[in-house]
Amino acid sequence: MHKKYFIVITILVLAVVITGVIFYRTHISKGHTLMPPIHTNVSDTYARFVNQGIHFEIATTTTELERGLSGRKVIPNNYAMLFVFQQAGRYGFWMKNMLTPIDILWLSDNGTIIGIDNSVQPNTYPHIFYPPVSVRYVLETRPGFSAGRSWRVGSVIALPLPYGKNFSK
Numbered sequence: 134m135h136k137k138y139f140i141v142i143t144i145l146v147l148a149v150v151i152t153g154v155i156f157y158r159t160h161i162s163k164g165h166t167l168m169p170p171i172h173t174n175v176s177d178t179y180a181r182f183v184n185q186g187i188h189f190e191i192a193t194t195t196t197e198l199e200r201g202l203s204g205r206k207v208i209p210n211n212y213a214m215l216f217v218f219q220q221a222g223r224y225g226f227w228m229k230n231m232l233t234p235i236d237i238l239w240l241s242d243n244g245t246i247i248g249i250d251n252s253v254q255p256n257t258y259p260h261i262f263y264p265p266v267s268v269r270y271v272l273e274t275r276p277g278f279s280a281g282r283s284w285r286v287g288s289v290i291a292l293p294l295p296y297g298k299n300f301s302k
Contacts, residue, residue, distance in 0.1 A: 189293045190214045201273060203230035208275040215292065216271040225261040228253060236279045238272040239264035244290045252276035
C-alpha cells in the first residue's frame with residue numbers, strides 16, 4: 134500500500150519538475166517575466182528594467198516619447214518612465230491626455246537630479262514644463278514618489294543599464 138502511494142507521489146513530483154523545466158525553457162530563459170506588464174493601453178515596444186526596486190519603462194522612440202504616461206489611470210508604486218533623448222535639449226513636457234498627476238524629474242547625464250516638478254496636475258495642460266538646463270534624461274513617476282525616496286535636486290539616481298553604465302558614484 135505504501136509502495137503504491139510512493140509511486141503516485143513520485144510521478145506527481147516528476148510531472149511538476151518536468152512542467153517547470155519546460156516553462157523555464159520556453160518563457161523565463163527567453164527574457165519573459167512572471168509578472169504581468171505594468172502598463173495599460175501602451176504598445177509592447179517599451180523596454181522594462183528593474184533597478185534598485187524601481188521598475189523602469191524606457192521611452193526612446195518618437196511615439197513613446199510623445200505618448201509618455203498619457204492615458205493611464207494608475208501609475209504603480211516603485212515605477213518610473215525614463216525618457217531617453219538622442220542628445221541633450223530643453224524638451225518640453227505637457228499633461229495632454231494625462232489622467233493622473235505625476236512627478237517630473239530632470240536628470241543630468243550622470244543621473245543627478247537637476248530639477249523636479251512635483252505633483253504636476255492633468256489640468257495644467259496646455260502649460261509646458263521645461264528643464265532648468267538641457268537634459269538627455271527625464272523621469273516621470275507617480276506624485277510624491279521622489280519625496281518618498283528623499284530625492285531632491287543634487288540626488289543621484291542609479292539608472293538602468295545601458296543608460297547608467299557610465300555613471301560614477
